[in-house]
Amino acid sequence: MSNTDKFTVVLPVFNEQDNLEALFNEIRAAADSTGRPWEAVFVDDCSTDKSLDIIRALAGEYDEVRYVAFAENRGQSAAFCAGFDAAQSDIVVTMDADLQNDPADIPDMLAVFGDECEMVIGWRSKRKDTFIKRISSRIANKIRDSLMDDGVHDTGCSLKVMRTDLLLKLPRFKNMHRYFPILMKTHGARIKEVKVNHRERGAGVSKYGTLDRAMAGIYDLIGVGWLIKRHIGYSVKEQK
Structure with a gap:
């Protein structure tokens, strides 16, 4: 892939009305600075x-904006998958x-992405989360690394660059977005x-409780561990 290829920014949205316009303005500035064609797909x-309503207004004003609106709440992983399916790049x-993710980091991540890697992950070296959330994440990461080390510092950072064709091959399940690195590696x-900026939440509230995440994480680790061990991979030498 070249440094002129189009890219799609996929954004799951649940009750973020106070952040969306500012967020899109930052994405537009960062994306335009790359000189590449781009689009933003919001998944409500x-x-x-x-x-x-805000997403519809943005789509009506900017050709780069498209959206998918769910009929019922399906969760962040489902929203990411819908965005992948809708991506036209x-x-x-x-x-x-x-x-909390900074769109200004996108150009540097795209510069790293290319012939030598199929995935670039943001590393929040200076996180702005609450103390409880930081500690719980560290514990969860240590448990996960002991069972399936994916070789990255910050698997939980949502700011990532990935190849669309590989994403479309991944098994789909609730909370799969927490395991993108190991699933992509398979x-x-x-x-x-790439070290990225991490900011304090300006408006709205976190949608995920610490205890809920911990319990779901334990359950998911068992399932993902099984998937990784049972994964079938092959390379073709010749075909007619």
Whole structure:
């Protein structure tokens, strides 16, 4: 892939009405600075605020904006998958819609992405989360690394650059977005990391409780561990 290829920014959204316009303005500035064609695909996860109205307005004003609106709340992983299905490019950039990820990091990550890797992961070396959330993430990462080390520092950072064709091959299940690195590696992806900015949430509230994440994480580790061990991979030497 060249440094002129189009990319798609995929953004799951659930009740982020106070962040969306500022977020898109930052994405547009960062994306335009690359000189590449681009698009933004917002996936509204059945928000109960005015998020969808704002997304519709953005899509009406900017040709780069498209959206998918769920009929019912399906969760972040489902929203990411819907964005991947809707993407009209070979490169997907994922990020959260809460303004904690910084769109200004996208150009540097795209510069690293290319012939030598199929996935670039943001590394939040200076996180701005609450103390409890940082500690719980560290514990979860240590447990995960002991069972399936994916070789990256920050698997939980939503800011990632990935090849669309590989994403479409991944098994789909609830919370799969937490395991993108190891799942991509099973499909041959080479991974690089880039240190990125992480910001405090400006508006809205976190949608995921610490205890809920911990319990789901334990359950998911068992399932993902099984998937990795039972994965079938092959290379073709010749075909007619």
